[in-house]
Amino acid sequence: MLSLKAIDAGYDDALTLRGVSLEVERGEIVAMIGANGAGKSTTLRTICGFLRPRKGAIEFDGRTISGLTPDRIAALGLVHVPEGRRVFAELSVEENLLAAAYLVRERREVKRRLGEAMAYFPVLERRRRQAAGTLSGGEQQMLAFGRALMTGPKLLLLDEPSLGLAPLMVAEVMRSVRSFRETGVTVLLVEQNANLALQLADRGYVMETGSVRMHGSGAELLANAHVRTSYLGHTRGEGDVV
Amino acid sequence: MYLAELLAGALAIGCVYSLVALGFAMIMRATSIIHFAQGELLMLGSMSGLSTLWLLPKLPAVAVLICGMVASGILAVAMEFLVYRPLRLRRVALMNVITATVGMSILCINAARLLWGSEPLRYPELFSTSAYRIAGVPVSPQLVWIMAFGVVLMGLLQLFLKRTRTGLVMQAVAQDAEVAQLMGANLTRMMLYTFAIAGMMAGAAGVMFGSLFFSFFEMGFLLGIKGFVAATLGGLGSLAGAMLGGILFGLIETFSAVYVSSAYKDAIGMVLLIAILLFLPSGLVGLWKARG
Numbered sequence: 001m002l003s004l005k006a007i008d009a010g011y012d013d014a015l016t017l018r019g020v021s022l023e024v025e026r027g028e029i030v031a032m033i034g035a036n037g038a039g040k041s042t043t044l045r046t047i048c049g050f051l052r053p054r055k056g057a058i059e060f061d062g063r064t065i066s067g068l069t070p071d072r073i074a075a076l077g078l079v080h081v082p083e084g085r086r087v088f089a090e091l092s093v094e095e096n097l098l099a100a101a102y103l104v105r106e107r108r109e110v111k112r113r114l115g116e117a118m119a120y121f122p123v124l125e126r127r128r129r130q131a132a133g134t135l136s137g138g139e140q141q142m143l144a145f146g147r148a149l150m151t152g153p154k155l156l157l158l159d160e161p162s163l164g165l166a167p168l169m170v171a172e173v174m175r176s177v178r179s180f181r182e183t184g185v186t187v188l189l190v191e192q193n194a195n196l197a198l199q200l201a202d203r204g205y206v207m208e209t210g211s212v213r214m215h216g217s218g219a220e221l222l223a224n225a226h227v228r229t230s231y232l233g234h235t236r237g238e239g240d241v242v
Numbered sequence: 243m244y245l246a247e248l249l250a251g252a253l254a255i256g257c258v259y260s261l262v263a264l265g266f267a268m269i270m271r272a273t274s275i276i277h278f279a280q281g282e283l284l285m286l287g288s289m290s291g292l293s294t295l296w297l298l299p300k301l302p303a304v305a306v307l308i309c310g311m312v313a314s315g316i317l318a319v320a321m322e323f324l325v326y327r328p329l330r331l332r333r334v335a336l337m338n339v340i341t342a343t344v345g346m347s348i349l350c351i352n353a354a355r356l357l358w359g360s361e362p363l364r365y366p367e368l369f370s371t372s373a374y375r376i377a378g379v380p381v382s383p384q385l386v387w388i389m390a391f392g393v394v395l396m397g398l399l400q401l402f403l404k405r406t407r408t409g410l411v412m413q414a415v416a417q418d419a420e421v422a423q424l425m426g427a428n429l430t431r432m433m434l435y436t437f438a439i440a441g442m443m444a445g446a447a448g449v450m451f452g453s454l455f456f457s458f459f460e461m462g463f464l465l466g467i468k469g470f471v472a473a474t475l476g477g478l479g480s481l482a483g484a485m486l487g488g489i490l491f492g493l494i495e496t497f498s499a500v501y502v503s504s505a506y507k508d509a510i511g512m513v514l515l516i517a518i519l520l521f522l523p524s525g526l527v528g529l530w531k532a533r534g
């Protein structure tokens with residue numbers, strides 16, 4: 001469904017990504033783990049069109065998307081939920097959701113999706129008229145998810161959705177990720193919390209200094225010696241909340 | 243009775259400032275540019291309205307207003323599309339883009355002098371000249387209509403921004419353009435809408451001011467600055483603040499001219515601007531937020 005072929009990309013003069021290749025099949029949850037600054041967010045920003053690859057090609061649903069603007073890529077159903085939630089703080093919860101359905105033509109369909117998103121995340125229904133900036137971190141994450149659902153995504157790119165959340169909320173976020181897949185949405189999940197991510201994912205990629213160091217099934221990576229020492233050592237035990 | 247007329251005059255001119263201030267605020271929010279050609283959009287709207295009246299003397303006031311709005315709206319879109327957007331795409335520093343808006347303003351002033359000459363031009367009477375009586379108090383119909391136009395336009399803008407998805411997305415773009423883009427918003431188009439609306443507000447203000455006083459190729463300079471003061475008074479970048487700031491500024495200016503001295507009318511506005519920047523940098527909205 002999504003494939004990156006030997007992507008080079010970066011900011012200004014620096015080359016941050018070197019020869020990144022990865023595949024996401026329809027219906028999968030794929031995790032991407034790696035240390036701070038490894039290039040995970042940069043990979044997602046390149047896929048969604050904020051950065052243009054210097055080399056290589058990105059294909060989504062059988063067409064080349066590298067070079068398209070982010071709004072065109074979003075319109076194809078490839079939707080990026082960026083790091084840090086970034087809700088529209090001055091708009092209400094409902095307005096955030098409605099703004100996200102900008103590309104949906106029919107009013108009835110917008111209504112339907114609004115109902116769906118609120119059924120998915122009941123907290124959004126309760127906070128409907130509240131300014132998004134006044135929500136708690138966890139609620140903002142739910143809103144960021146709800147907003148992404150309003151666009152009618154086929155593939156979601158989630159950048160550290162559990163960052164800064166309390167354990168209970170982290171579990172909630174992971175439940176949501178799993179249920180996205182159940183409703184037919186494919187997920188590429190970037191996480192610092194390698195243990196959680198790999199338990200949830202079908203497959204995973206490990207990024208180190210701008211390249212893919214290794215990839216494999218979630219179970220394989222969890223058992224891998226390098227992954228265990230580099231990424232699981234200090235997070236052991238946190239996976240229990242799922 | 244005198245007081246009622248004075249108040250009506252203050253509110254009418256306040257509406258003019260509010261409309262200019264709204265344009266400043268919308269452009270500021272969406273692009274971080276202080277659009278110094280906003281006053282010239284007002285002037286060109288005023289001139290366009292007047293010219294349509296020359297061609298079609300029987301045109302009703304609303305139609306003249308719309309003509310002024312359309313002309314300024316188109317001009318604003320042209321400025322954005324032909325000048326500011328290319329500058330942004332080349333990643334020119336914000337300060338330089340703002341300087342370019344001053345350049346656009348001077349260009350407009352010169353073009354207007356060529357087209358309309360350098361004499362102040364009077365608008366024909368757009369409204370009935372016999373006074374309306376409101377609660378027994380006679381008020382000039384002109385002032386009543388100008389207030390009505392101002393209030394209706396601001397109300398329509400609020401409805402558009404709050405009740406349509408395009409309006410919501412424009413607000414979303416102003417808050418986080420990147421994320422709005424991830425939801426499918428086409429930034430180029432949203433910026434054009436923003437400039438179109440800011441231009442239309444200025445054009446309406448131009449027709450309103452012209453019908454109250456006169457049209458003049460240099461009128462945009464001072465009116466633009468006053469609109470900017472109003473926007474700053476409200477809290478730059480806040481739409482509600484801009485509207486409030488305009489009305490308040492109209493009141494301050496009118497009453498200080500009467501009770502202090504009309505010779506210092508324009509200077510008072512500038513003193514006010516410096517005072518706000520010194521003591522109330524985030525404007526009335528900042529005051530409100532600090533309390534709430």
Ligand SMILES: Nc1ncnc2c1ncn2[C@@H]1O[C@H](COP(=O)(O)OP(=O)(O)OP(=O)(O)O)[C@@H](O)[C@H]1O
Pocket residue numbers: 011016034035036037038039040041042043192
């Ligand atoms: N806007 C930017 N301009 C220049 N360099 C950047 C920018 N954003 C990120 N970088 C650099 O690119 C590299 C990769 O950053 P990236 O954000 O992709 O890492 P990450 O894997 O997402 O890390 P984290 O887990 O901390 O979010 C870092 O060295 C970072 O300094």
Ligand SMILES: [Mg+2]
Pocket residue numbers: 040041042083159
């Ligand atoms: Mg990151």
